[in-house]
Amino acid sequence: AQKITQTQPGMFVQEKEAVTLDCTYDTSDQSYGLFWYKQPSSGEMIFLIYQGSYDEQNATEGRYSLNFQKARKSANLVISASQLGDSAMYFCAMREKATGRRALTFGSGTRLQVQP
């Protein structure tokens, strides 16, 4: 079974609008962390935002926020006021405490294109 599922292979959004990128995860662990990364066309992986399973509030970092719904096992990334530079691949990833492993498991990604 897929640990991290990103069901939107591609998304379009108009500049200055908000967009939500979906991420659902599968774990029986009570303690886990969720991460989002951005990969521009230049290839580097850029860390955006983190949400812990015990965090009571949704994480926010500038224009990025996480819509964390624990019961539904979803951690959607919301980008507000989209900019042309937001065009990139976006990956959701998870770390589970019970495995003792610190490596992240990644989803397949969503390609976001911001249109002027």
Added chain:
Amino acid sequence: DSGVTQTPKHLITATGQRVTLRCSPRSGDLSVYWYQQSLDQGLQFLIQYYNGEERAKGNILERFSAQQFPDLHSELNLSSLELGDSALYFCASSVEEGFSSPLHFGNGTRLTVT
């Protein structure tokens, strides 16, 4: 700039050959991770080293090996290369403490096997 340095940026080689990819982690990070990104498999975790010792293994082939040296830089060795090994190989580093600490990725080495 993540502070993680990978060399070379690009590598083109023939099937059957052997290559070495190099990674210098961020200053202070003791953990190094190697990932392979290909179109059909996505981002796959290969192996992790912590302070010179192997810590965790992922989907690393037997033809691949890695090590971390006393100065904490790491090398990923790929041998008997096949066309399917063509991919973007990432190194990442992190502090070991702190469950919430992210991985910081280098810019990757793009390997093309012809």
